Structure formats: structure tokens, C-alpha cells
Amino acid sequence: MSRTSLPDQPAEYWEARYRDAGRVWSGRPNELLVREAAGLAPGTALDLGCGEGGDAVWLAGRGWRVTGVDISATALERAARHAAEAGVGDRVSWERHELGVTFPEGSFDLVSAHYLQSPVALDLRRVLRRAADAVAAGGTLLIVLHAGWPSWQTQPPFDAEFPTLDGVLDDLGLAEGEWTVETRETVRRASAAPDGTAGHRDDHVWRLRRA
Incomplete structure (x- = not known):
């Protein structure tokens, strides 16, 4: 299998990813968002890399006022439709940003960053620090x-460096005594191959509370 030729511009890659396909994601919230955020009191939330809006809509439905951010205009248009259809369009605002270059203003009671890993240029360390x-x-x-890659991915389509639990905490450069680590773990979940073959994938989860 030859490795994928990727464009130099992140916006070009992600816009094509959404524009040239139908719905990319299920529309349901990420399982780990539900697990980690279900017990939080609603306030203001920032959803980084919101895609087609599944997480933002779920949060809005639970009373949060959400700012959803993505690099793709097509993804944001789909997310806005999803929110309107779910009856929470007035609780979500949408902003287009190439994270690492521009970032939304303000402070939030919840900042959620799910799967901000990209085959094209992204300074993840800088983005997470700004988060x-x-x-x-x-x-x-x-x-x-x-x-890491799914268990069934024997030939990765591109080179990738995956984070470690301690590495991300070190990269965040958090002030001592200002944060409490409430969740820091690796979770294994089912992940089927495109042909339906059963498999799994491991995800790292960090939930931190600011003093």
C-alpha cells in the first residue's frame, strides 16, 4: 500500500475531507465526552475541532452555551444544521479557526479537545496550551x-507520533498547584475495520480541573 499524498495546507485538506463526502461522523457525541462531562454543571463550553457538531449539540442539549470551532466551513455548516434540527441552535455559536494559527477569544467553564490529531500540519502542543x-x-x-493506530491497521497510511499520558501533561506546562488531575488513563474501545473486522483502539484521556 502506498502512503497517501497530503496537501501542504491544513485548511485545504480538511475542507476537501468534508466537501467531497457525505456525513463523515455519526452525529452522536464522543463516548468519553459523555463519560467525563455528564456530571459537570452546565456553563460555557468550547469545543475544539467540533467537526459536524455531535459533541457541541450534546452539550447544548444539557444546558451548556457552546462555542464550536473547526477549520472546515463545510463541517461548520453541517454542525449548524444539526444544532437547529436538534432545537439547540440558539445555544451554540460557530467559529472557523485554523487552530495553532488563530484561536477563539474568551474563557470557558469547559474546554474540550477530542482527537485533535491531524495528518497535516498542526502544532498540537501549542493548541493544547492555548486550550x-x-x-x-x-x-x-x-x-x-x-x-496509537487501531489493532487492525497493519500498514499505517502516514507517519504519526502518538502522545503519552505523561508527555501531554509535561507539554501543557501547567503551573504547580493551579490544576488538579481528575482523570489520567488509557481506555480501550471497540474499533471495527472498514471491512467489518472486529478490533480495538486505545485512547488517552485527561480531565483537569483549574483551581
């Missing part, structure tokens, strides 16, 4: 990242 900076006092930073 931490955007958490309000008493707020929560929730990060979920793939820990």
Missing part, C-alpha cells in the same frame, strides 16, 4: 487523543 489558558477559574480541561 488550557482558555479554561476559567474552577473550570475543566478535557483532552482525548488516540494512543
